[in-house]
Amino acid sequence: MSPPLPPRRRRRTALLAVATMTSALLISVPQSAQAGPPNLISNPGFETAGTGTMPACWSQSGWGDNDYSFQTVADAHSGTKAMKVSLTRRVDGDRKALITENTACAPTVVPDRQYDLSLWYKSTTPDVSVTLFRRDTTAGWQYWTDLKTLETSAGYTRAEVRTPAVPPNTDKIAWGVSVYGTGSVTTDDYVMEEVSVPAPEPQCTGTPEECLKGRWDVLPVQNPVRSMHSVVMHNGKVLVIAGSGNDEAMFEAGTFTSAVYDPEDGTWRTIPTPVDMFCAGHVQLQDGRILIMSGNKGYPSADGTIGYQGLKDSFVFDPETETYLRTNDMNGGHWYPSATILGNGDVISFGGLKEDSTGNVTAEKFSAAQNRWLPMNEVNQTWSYWGLYPAMILMQDGRLFYSGSHTFGNGTPGTGASIYDYDANTITDVPGLRAKDERDESASVLLPPAQDQRVLTIGGGNNETNPVANRFTDIIDLKQPNPAYVHGPLLPQGEVDQGQGRRPQTGAEGKMYVSAVLLPDGKVFETGGALHDRADPVYEASFFDPVTNTYEPGLATDPIPRGYHSSSFLLPDGRVMSVGDNPGNGTYNHNVSVYTPPYLLKGPRPRITSVIDGEWTYGDTQRITVDRPIAKAELIRPAAVTHSSDPNQRFVDLPLSVDGNNVDLNVTSNPNLAPPGWYMLFAVDAGGVPSVAEWVRLGGPPAMAAKGAAGHHAPSAHVHEFADDLAAEPKKKLKKRSSVPVDPRIAGCDRHYGTAGVCVPTVFPESVKPTTAARCRWLADHDYGRLRVNGGDDPLRLDPDRDKVACGKGDLRRR
Numbered sequence: 001m002s003p004p005l006p007p008r009r010r011r012r013t014a015l016l017a018v019a020t021m022t023s024a025l026l027i028s029v030p031q032s033a034q035a036g037p038p039n040l041i042s043n044p045g046f047e048t049a050g051t052g053t054m055p056a057c058w059s060q061s062g063w064g065d066n067d068y069s070f071q072t073v074a075d076a077h078s079g080t081k082a083m084k085v086s087l088t089r090r091v092d093g094d095r096k097a098l099i100t101e102n103t104a105c106a107p108t109v110v111p112d113r114q115y116d117l118s119l120w121y122k123s124t125t126p127d128v129s130v131t132l133f134r135r136d137t138t139a140g141w142q143y144w145t146d147l148k149t150l151e152t153s154a155g156y157t158r159a160e161v162r163t164p165a166v167p168p169n170t171d172k173i174a175w176g177v178s179v180y181g182t183g184s185v186t187t188d189d190y191v192m193e194e195v196s197v198p199a200p201e202p203q204c205t206g207t208p209e210e211c212l213k214g215r216w217d218v219l220p221v222q223n224p225v226r227s228m229h230s231v232v233m234h235n236g237k238v239l240v241i242a243g244s245g246n247d248e249a250m251f252e253a254g255t256f257t258s259a260v261y262d263p264e265d266g267t268w269r270t271i272p273t274p275v276d277m278f279c280a281g282h283v284q285l286q287d288g289r290i291l292i293m294s295g296n297k298g299y300p301s302a303d304g305t306i307g308y309q310g311l312k313d314s315f316v317f318d319p320e321t322e323t324y325l326r327t328n329d330m331n332g333g334h335w336y337p338s339a340t341i342l343g344n345g346d347v348i349s350f351g352g353l354k355e356d357s358t359g360n361v362t363a364e365k366f367s368a369a370q371n372r373w374l375p376m377n378e379v380n381q382t383w384s385y386w387g388l389y390p391a392m393i394l395m396q397d398g399r400l401f402y403s404g405s406h407t408f409g410n411g412t413p414g415t416g417a418s419i420y421d422y423d424a425n426t427i428t429d430v431p432g433l434r435a436k437d438e439r440d441e442s443a444s445v446l447l448p449p450a451q452d453q454r455v456l457t458i459g460g461g462n463n464e465t466n467p468v469a470n471r472f473t474d475i476i477d478l479k480q481p482n483p484a485y486v487h488g489p490l491l492p493q494g495e496v497d498q499g500q501g502r503r504p505q506t507g508a509e510g511k512m513y514v515s516a517v518l519l520p521d522g523k524v525f526e527t528g529g530a531l532h533d534r535a536d537p538v539y540e541a542s543f544f545d546p547v548t549n550t551y552e553p554g555l556a557t558d559p560i561p562r563g564y565h566s567s568s569f570l571l572p573d574g575r576v577m578s579v580g581d582n583p584g585n586g587t588y589n590h591n592v593s594v595y596t597p598p599y600l601l602k603g604p605r606p607r608i609t610s611v612i613d614g615e616w617t618y619g620d621t622q623r624i625t626v627d628r629p630i631a632k633a634e635l636i637r638p639a640a641v642t643h644s645s646d647p648n649q650r651f652v653d654l655p656l657s658v659d660g661n662n663v664d665l666n667v668t669s670n671p672n673l674a675p676p677g678w679y680m681l682f683a684v685d686a687g688g689v690p691s692v693a694e695w696v697r698l699g700g701p702p703a704m705a706a707k708g709a710a711g712h713h714a715p716s717a718h719v720h721e722f723a724d725d726l727a728a729e730p731k732k733k734l735k736k737r738s739s740v741p742v743d744p745r746i747a748g749c750d751r752h753y754g755t756a757g758v759c760v761p762t763v764f765p766e767s768v769k770p771t772t773a774a775r776c777r778w779l780a781d782h783d784y785g786r787l788r789v790n791g792g793d794d795p796l797r798l799d800p801d802r803d804k805v806a807c808g809k810g811d812l813r814r815r
Contacts, residue, residue: 037193040107040115041099044190046072046081054097057105058083058176063721064093068179077120077156077188085177086184087125094718096131097187098176101141106172107192109134111165114631116658117175118160118191122153126619126715127181129669130161135172143479144173145451147655148666149619149715150185161666162195162656164449164632167547180718195658197631199686203603206596213556214541215596222590223579224268225257228278230567230579232638233319234288234678234695237262238569238577239271241292243278246565246582248299248756251276260322261592263571274324275313281337281352281389282640283648286345286368286676286699290317290640291327293364294334297355300744302790304751307357307744310335314366314373330364331376336388336407337364339640340647343398343671343717344368345699348422351386358739359385380425383734387412388746389645391444392420395478396453396672397719403444403455403476407643409464409746410437414731417476417485419723426730432485434472438462440533441512441564443644447546448522449634449653450673453478453722456544458526459491461512463533463748466763471510475549481725492553494540496531497561499781502539505531511538513644515568517576518636518651520682520690521599522546525555525576528562532765533748534584535782537561541595560591569639569646572680572693574600584749584759585784599689606630606685608694609661616698619669619715624683624694625661631686632656633665635679635698650674654681667698670717674698750796753806754787760796760806772797776807 046055053070054060060070067089076082085097099106109115117130132144148161166173175192179185204211226245232238238261244251256273280295297309310333315324334352337360341347345368354360365379366372386392390412391405404416412418415429416436433439442460446453454477461469473488491514493505511529519525524544530537541555558578562568565582575596581589607627616622624633635652652674657664663683668674676699683691744751749759760779764770768778775796779787787806789799794806801810 040192040194041190042105045076045079045188046083047079055081055083057100059098059100060095061098062093062095065091066093066095068095070095070097073186075186082186082188084184084186085179087179087182090180090182093721094178094180096176096178098131098133099174101133101135101174103172106135106174109166109170109173111168111170113166114195114197115163116160116193116195117147117163118158119187120156120158120189121150121177121185121187122156123150123183123185124152125179125181125183125185126152127179127183127718128185129178129180129718130159130175131178132163132173132175134167134170137169137171141174143720145653146178146668146718148621149669150177156188160657162658164653164655178718181716197629197686200603200628200689202687204601205603206601210556211598211601213554214598215601216556216558217594217596218559219266219592219594221266221268221592223259223592224270224590225259226582226588227259227580228565229280229282229642230569231282231284231290231640232569232571233290234638234697235319236264236572236695237319239290239317240579241273241277241280241282243273243276243280243295245588246278246757251296251299263573269322271322274315274326275311279308279336281334281339281349282642283339283341283347284638284640284677285316285341285347288319288678288697290319291339291347291366292317293330293339293349294337294352296335297333299756300751302751304744307742307746308335308353309333309355309357310353310360312355328372330373332360332362334360334364338386338390338392338647340392340394340400341675341677342394343675345676348392348400350392351388351390353388353742354739357742357744359742361385361737361739380422381736382425382427383737384427385412385740389643391645391647393444393446393455393647394672394675395419396670396722398422398672401455401478403457404433404436404439405442405444405457405460405645406439407441407645408748409440410462411439419726428726428730429728430476430483430485430726432476433457433474434485434487435460435470438467438470441644443514443516443526444647445516445518445524446650447524448518448651450650451653451668452546454546456488456524458516459510459512459514459529461533464746464763466533466748466761466765468508468765469510469512469529469531471508479720479722481723482727483723488549489551491526492540492542492551494538494557496536496538498531498536505538505540511540513563513566515562515566515578515644517568517570518649519570519597520574520634520636520684521688522651525595525597527558527568527576527595528566528578530563533761534564534582534759537563537581556595558593558595560589560593565643567641569641570636570680572695574682574690574692583782584761585782586755586758587783602687602689605689606683606691608681608683608691611681611694611696614696616667616696617714618667618671618699618717620667621657622665622667624663624665626663626683626691627661629685630656630663630683633663633681633683635674635681635696636693637677637679648675652679669715670719671699672717672719752790752793752795753798754784758784758787760784760787772800772811776812779807
């Protein structure tokens with residue numbers, strides 16, 4: 001038996017046995033499970049003994065606090081031997097029987113190709129996965145992915161699954177079974193065969209330029225509300241929420257609005273909205289309802305001494321009835337809160353501004369089981385202030401990764417990114433994020449697939465100091481024992497309009513308010529943005545490829561400016577919709593534009609002709625039929641986006657088992673990788689062309705009931721020991737406190753001028769000279785129009801003649 005390992009200092013244990021073999025021995029290994037093409041596995045039936053306790057070319061691996069055994073047994077499917085792995089006690093971790101990770105034993109693979117893997121097994125536990133490792137020619141051996149959860153079986157059963165396309169720089173793979181629950185699995189007759197998925201001949205159905213860059217279309221019907229929030233619902237419709245729409249007059253009148261857009265017929269329906277949900281938080285619950293938390297209790301005072309005030313109010317929006325229903329209140333106001341759904345369906349929320357404009361330090365938790373916000377004493381508290389819309393991304397083990405993306409001002413004290421452990425109630429910084437105090441209105445996404453546990457941050461700025469928005473992209477691999485951000489490629493540049501017409505971007509000019517959308521072909525579409533706070537729109541779009549970590553620049557650009565209060569999001573038909581733009585002059589752009597990516601201009605699309613069951617649960621194998629061969633399938637969580645932030649956006653790979661046009665999709669057993677709820681299911685061919693999405697619900701009650709009726713219990717989550725050897729120590733515990741002070745000017749707007757919906761920058765861009773004439777010229781170039789002066793102060797010297805009108809004729813008269 002192995003000694004227990006510390007539960008929070010997990011390390012992958014060393015291989016317990018490594019076989020040393022000669023070429024002659026390898027040639028003599030029996031190939032007892034050949035089928036069609038040559039089997040690429042050495043000793044697939046364990047018939048050849050090794051130099052240690054394991055058969056030749058097979059090794060023991062694993063981690064965690066558990067008692068286990070590895071045995072070569074006579075209970076074979078064919079031949080005389082099989083491998084049995086047993087766990088008799090488990091606190092955490094797993095045990096694996098894997099192909100030995102060396103040149104002699106590990107099969108050689110070719111990047112971008114796929115392989116069918118199969119084995120025969122019987123199991124007394126559902127907590128068994130087919131697990132892959134790969135050898136990177138630069139970085140060496142590393143975990144790749146889990147492919148399939150094996151159901152319990154008293155007799156031998158064959159399991160087959162197809163790998164994803166082999167990543168670049170990979171020359172070898174090793175695989176086998178991981179056991180992560182008490183019980184045993186016996187396996188035999190492993191097979192690995194290369195497969196070829198035919199790619200249809202592409203047929204350009206647009207202009208040559210469109211087939212390379214995609215196409216934007218501005219819809220004939222405008223968005224009827226000044227929306228700041230966009231949610232794609234499981235009926236395919238889009239909910240956009242405005243509240244008062246950053247319009248103080250509408251707030252004073254109690255006019256709060258939302259609207260629902262139906263892509264099927266292009267219609268909009270305005271929805272009565274109970275409170276000012278302007279700058280609330282939102283997330284999709286597992287039953288498909290939308291949880292909306294907080295919002296705006298009050299606008300800043302005219303003299304700037306009081307900032308925005310947050311609501312305690314909370315509602316759910318029902319997509320079926322298109323109505324808001326009130327929940328219980330939160331424990332405090334949270335204007336600009338985070339909202340992250342957890343693997344059990346609960347929602348956790350941090351940050352934002354309280355009712356008195358101070359920073360909220362209270363963690364809030366919405367219980368899915370109780371359908372309510374929990375009292376403060378039932379929620380773990382660190383009393384930390386996370387800022388406004390902090391990007392809190394759920395990790396595969398249930399912890400949260402704060403990526404460093406936020407809205408307004410500087411980042412939190414520390415390195416700018418950290419790992420938050422709710423159960424241990426600790427926060428530990430992770431290093432490497434560049435310009436951590438210039439990540440205001442940056443975007444962060446969990447890169448496809450979610451199983452890879454890599455996060456990309458894009459661009460950003462700082463609305464308090466108002467520098468030129470940056471071009472930085474940074475990537476962190478949370479699979480590493482001590483993860484750290486590394487530099488990604490610079491954001492591509494496009495054109496910027498600073499009020500005198502478009503010009504090419506130069507130097508270090510990037511963008512903030514960027515939108516990042518996960519696409520069904522596995523790329524990230526980035527679009528929109530601005531050079532400065534609420535000003536100077538940037539016209540640029542690109543694809544980021546997570547496989548190569550490179551950008552494909554020069555895509556078609558949205559003809560509509562998309563800066564502050566804009567959103568872009570994936571529709572079920574594979575297009576991207578963009579709404580909103582609310583520059584500092586207080587106007588709002590109601591035009592709606594839709595991007596057609598090049599993959600929709602390559603000819604006919606694959607089609608999902610049937611989905612046997614729309615209610616899925618973890619560890620399922622779900623069958624679909626398609627009209628032609630596909631290379632991959634995935635679940636994409638529908639958008640719930642605001643202010644460049646959607647921490648719940650994720651793309652979950654579904655490894656395939658293929659029998660002609662019948663395709664079995666293997667669902668992860670880990671709800672932290674795919675939190676419960678509705679997802680868009682896409683099937684994608686070898687040319688990268690996706691089907692129209694079908695809607696499925698993961699973790700749905702009917703699927704869970706079916707499992708129970710069959711006499712099986714659902715598998716446990718297969719969690720890996722990622723990010724468990726952090727170099728930094730957890731931050732010092734904070735004492736209980738009610739809030740933190742927040743400067744009323746945190747929004748970057750000088751409230752001495754205009755209305756609350758207008759944002760005259762507290763700090764003008766560096767290129768603007770600190771003179772009345774230069775500042776007034778900048779305001780004129782950006783269409784601010786007539787601005788009243790509030791109170792007796794004129795800190796920006798925009799009203800030298802003191803007539804209470806900024807930048808009037810008298811103010812610009814030469815003196």
